[in-house]
Amino acid sequence: xxxxxxxxxxxxxxxxxxxxxxxxxxxxxxxxxxxxxxxxxxxxxxxxxxxxxxxxxxxxxxxxxxxxxxxxxxxxxxxxxxxxxxxxxxxxxxxxxxxxxxxxxxxxxxxxxxxxxxxxxxxxxxxxxxxxxxxxxxxxxxxxxxxxxxxxxxxxxxxxxxxxxxxxxxxxxxxxxxxxxxxxxxxxxxxxxxxxxxxxxxxxxxxxxxxxxxxxxxxxxxxxxxxxxxxxxxxxxxxxxxxxxxxxxxxxxxxxxxxxxxxxxxxxxxxxxxxxxxxxxxxxxxxxxxxxxxxxxxxxxxxxxxxxxxxxxxxxxxxxxxxxxxxxxxxxxxxxxxxxxxxxxxxxxxxxxxxxxxxxxxxxxxxxxxxxxxxxxxxxxxxxxxxxxxxxxxxxxxxxxxxxxxxxxxxxx
Amino acid sequence: xxxxxxxxxxxxxxxxxxxxxxxxxxxxxxxxxxxxxxxxxxxxxxxxxxxxxxxxxxxxxxxxxxxxxxxxxxxxxxxxxxxxxxxxxxxxxxxxxxxxxxxxxxxxxxxxxxxxxxxxxxxxxxxxxxxxxxxxxxxxxxxxxxxxxxxxxxxxxxxxxxxxxxxxxxxxxxxxxxxxxxxxxxxxxxxxxxxxxxxxxxxxxxxxxxxxxxxxxxxxxxxxxxxxxxxxxxxxxxxxxxxxxxxxxxxxxxxxxxxxxxxxxxxxxxxxxxxxxxxxxxxxxxxxxxxxxxxxxxxxxxxxxxxxxxxxxxxxxxxxxxxxxxxxxxxxxxxxxxxxxxxxxxxxxxxxxxxxxxxxxxxxxxxxxxxxxxxxxxxxxxxxxxxxxxxxxxxxxxxxxxxxxxxxxxxxx
Numbered sequence: 001x002x003x004x005x006x007x008x009x010x011x012x013x014x015x016x017x018x019x020x021x022x023x024x025x026x027x028x029x030x031x032x033x034x035x036x037x038x039x040x041x042x043x044x045x046x047x048x049x050x051x052x053x054x055x056x057x058x059x060x061x062x063x064x065x066x067x068x069x070x071x072x073x074x075x076x077x078x079x080x081x082x083x084x085x086x087x088x089x090x091x092x093x094x095x096x097x098x099x100x101x102x103x104x105x106x107x108x109x110x111x112x113x114x115x116x117x118x119x120x121x122x123x124x125x126x127x128x129x130x131x132x133x134x135x136x137x138x139x140x141x142x143x144x145x146x147x148x149x150x151x152x153x154x155x156x157x158x159x160x161x162x163x164x165x166x167x168x169x170x171x172x173x174x175x176x177x178x179x180x181x182x183x184x185x186x187x188x189x190x191x192x193x194x195x196x197x198x199x200x201x202x203x204x205x206x207x208x209x210x211x212x213x214x215x216x217x218x219x220x221x222x223x224x225x226x227x228x229x230x231x232x233x234x235x236x237x238x239x240x241x242x243x244x245x246x247x248x249x250x251x252x253x254x255x256x257x258x259x260x261x262x263x264x265x266x267x268x269x270x271x272x273x274x275x276x277x278x279x280x281x282x283x284x285x286x287x288x289x290x291x292x293x294x295x296x297x298x299x300x301x302x303x304x305x306x307x308x309x310x311x312x313x314x315x316x317x318x319x320x321x322x323x324x325x326x327x328x329x330x331x332x333x334x335x336x337x338x339x340x341x342x343x344x345x346x347x348x349x350x351x352x353x354x355x356x357x358x359x360x361x362x363x364x365x366x367x368x369x370x371x372x373x374x375x376x377x378x379x380x381x382x383x384x385x386x387x388x389x390x391x392x393x394x395x396x397x398x399x400x401x402x403x404x405x406x407x408x409x410x411x412x413x
Numbered sequence: 414x415x416x417x418x419x420x421x422x423x424x425x426x427x428x429x430x431x432x433x434x435x436x437x438x439x440x441x442x443x444x445x446x447x448x449x450x451x452x453x454x455x456x457x458x459x460x461x462x463x464x465x466x467x468x469x470x471x472x473x474x475x476x477x478x479x480x481x482x483x484x485x486x487x488x489x490x491x492x493x494x495x496x497x498x499x500x501x502x503x504x505x506x507x508x509x510x511x512x513x514x515x516x517x518x519x520x521x522x523x524x525x526x527x528x529x530x531x532x533x534x535x536x537x538x539x540x541x542x543x544x545x546x547x548x549x550x551x552x553x554x555x556x557x558x559x560x561x562x563x564x565x566x567x568x569x570x571x572x573x574x575x576x577x578x579x580x581x582x583x584x585x586x587x588x589x590x591x592x593x594x595x596x597x598x599x600x601x602x603x604x605x606x607x608x609x610x611x612x613x614x615x616x617x618x619x620x621x622x623x624x625x626x627x628x629x630x631x632x633x634x635x636x637x638x639x640x641x642x643x644x645x646x647x648x649x650x651x652x653x654x655x656x657x658x659x660x661x662x663x664x665x666x667x668x669x670x671x672x673x674x675x676x677x678x679x680x681x682x683x684x685x686x687x688x689x690x691x692x693x694x695x696x697x698x699x700x701x702x703x704x705x706x707x708x709x710x711x712x713x714x715x716x717x718x719x720x721x722x723x724x725x726x727x728x729x730x731x732x733x734x735x736x737x738x739x740x741x742x743x744x745x746x747x748x749x750x751x752x753x754x755x756x757x758x759x760x761x762x763x764x765x766x767x768x769x770x771x772x773x774x775x776x777x778x779x780x781x782x783x784x785x786x787x788x789x790x791x792x793x794x795x796x797x798x799x800x801x802x803x804x805x806x807x808x809x810x811x812x813x814x815x816x817x818x819x820x821x822x823x824x825x826x
Contacts, residue, residue, distance in 0.1 A: 097510070
């Protein structure tokens with residue numbers, strides 16, 4: 001088999017049904033941006049929408065905008081939109097706070113719903129903040145809960161009737177490895193355990209089917225594949241059947257049944273609204289809504305198809321053109337186990353990523369040795385993959401990474 | 414004594430040393446905005462600053478902006494700026510999350526630092542979310558803590574050595590009544606109790622001296638007198654002496670000593686940085702910084718002087734021109750006990766506020782009977798006060814409030 005040429009990639013772009021979306025983003029010139037799994041690119045709609053939010057909604061309408069400009073409804077409205085992207089029903093998702101805070105809320109709820117069980121099951125390579133929040137919660141509860149970390153490959157055989165909640169990031173942030181949400185949720189259910197899924201690298205990147213999978217709780221991030229802007233509000237999902245069973249501990253006024261009654265005692269709102277806490281950052285929320293609105297126009301099957309085609313091409317080209325330079329594929333080859341990114345290990349990973357960025361290919365680095373390339377199908381083209389791998393080949397072949405400046409580790413991007 | 418005329422007010426504006434700041438805000442025409450204690454007006458600097466953050470920092474620089482555009486440092490940088498407004502030292506304040514979330518963090522810390530004590534002391538008229546968060550925390554801890562609410566006038570005699578923390582909103586959101594921060598903090602200290610002050614209606618409205626008062630913890634709001642925009646990030650203060658004593662339970666990755674080491678175990682950052690949790694909403698944070706930057710140019714003694722002059726004038730004019738219409742002053746007359754707002758009770762308060770708004774005077778209503786006027790000295794003029802009271806007089810004298818449409822209660826503004 002001969003390796004695909006750049007012309008082959010250009011031909012695939014010309015027949016890509018999602019190609020039209022690229023022009024809806026601002027993208028820097030002479031740069032291939034493969035870090036949309038860290039910060040999604042800027043939708044062109046954001047600028048005008050935020051200008052209007054600033055000038056008209058804040059500047060002119062001022063306080064009346066809470067009702068008149070829909071600020072008050074934004075967490076539920078944006079949540080309902082996100083619900084459509086992740087296989088949830090209206091009223092099951094709300095956009096609020098950060099992913100970390102939402103991990104705390106949902107794990108609190110899960111533990112409260114399983115009062116006799118002391119175990120939170122996760123993996124050592126889960127995204128750290130998910131583990132940190134569980135640790136903070138356990139320490140605060142002080143009632144003998146344990147966070148048990150087991151290898152992801154073996155998670156199934158650790159689920160038993162001592163487990164309160166299994167919490168996993170659906171697509172691993174380092175390797176892009178994707179878990180079988182339906183299978184694990186079923187296994188948990190059979191033992192009476194709950195599941196809490198972190199969709200940071202799934203929402204907007206591939207079809208997610210929370211309800212079909214029987215998931216109990218989920219959280220996710222607004223600033224990656226949802227293209228909601230830096231530090232965009234996060235979201236959380238609570239299956240309808242769990243919503244009235246528990247009132248989460250971050251019981252702020254916007255989660256109250258009647259915030260403007262100003263009662264001195266907390267009464268939780270009906271439904272997922274009780275997972276709201278304080279006042280949402282409206283400007284950031286509006287930017288998030290622009291990103292989400294664009295995704296609602298996308299056929300998620302086409303998105304997934306292109307995502308896998310891009311990552312297949314990336315892997316194939318690296319295996320072919322960068323052979324012999326010591327790169328080791330860290331992402332699964334099987335489609336069913338891969339999200340929308342490709343990662344490789346290399347002892348000089350840090351310096352290699354520095355050299356790539358200097359040469360116009362922006363990915364990122366995760367300690368100790370991982371280089372990571374996010375493939376956001378709405379704005380990454382097949383030729384971008386071809387050009388990126390060509391740059392990677394040049395960085396390796398010409399040892400462009402071998403510079404003193406690239407040996408001092410910091411945060412790369 | 415004859416009542417001041419409109420011309421008198423205009424003369425005071427002409428010699429007001431803060432008059433120049435009004436032109437730094439966007440303000441709607443034919444409107445007198447007296448709700449800056451709910452949502453501060455729009456600083457003109459925000460639009461250009463956010464456009465550049467969107468176009469250049471997000472659009473062009475993308476992920477590199479976390480370092481290159483100062484996003485990563487923003488919570489500490491903005492926190493240090495706010496510190497200068499509230500009498501705290503550099504490294505004692507951080508801009509993050511919402512006020513509600515920050516109440517949870519600081520009360521958690523206070524209880525942990527006083528493990529033998531079970532009492533949180535507050536007042537029934539504290540802002541509800543402060544009470545709700547304390548209730549959520551107590552319920553979650555499940556170790557017999559109690560939230561005891563006592564009349565603010567008698568708070569002193571309830572402070573004893575069973576109290577872990579006294580938590581008060583420095584300036585009451587309904588009446589504008591201000592507590593003696595130094596006196597209460599001293600009384601608490603003498604009993605070994607801690608204090609946690611909510612500065613929502615103080616920061617940017619009047620001089621605050623946290624360190625001089627010996628305060629232990631504080632939280633506050635970015636979107637009122639700091640003019641940080643709708644739902645702007647909040648802030649929190651932890652006195653330097655308490656910073657290393659405890660790691661708060663919302664232990665997200667940005668509060669980790671080395672977030673980008675991606676350890677699976679949480680190690681808190683040194684200093685107030687451990688009170689960070691998840692990724693901050695950058696666009697909203699940038700707007701907040703614009704508001705805070707403006708306040709740093711203001712002489713806080715002049716601000717306070719004007720604030721009191723405005724509220725004195727408001728009270729005097731209402732007493733004189735609106736006499737006999739059943740308004741009852743709900744704010745203290747004594748300067749030392751009054752923040753930067755004036756409130757009145759009236760059985761028809763809701764309808765009166767509706768009529769005021771229809772006639773171009775925006776204040777707000779708090780159940781059951783309170784009409785509330787925030788006096789933000791940077792953009793409210795003496796003639797605005799005169800005109801607002803004249804409109805109020807007309808609403809009362811001509812019974813403009815007596816319309817069916819104004820009887821159906823909702824959120825007014």
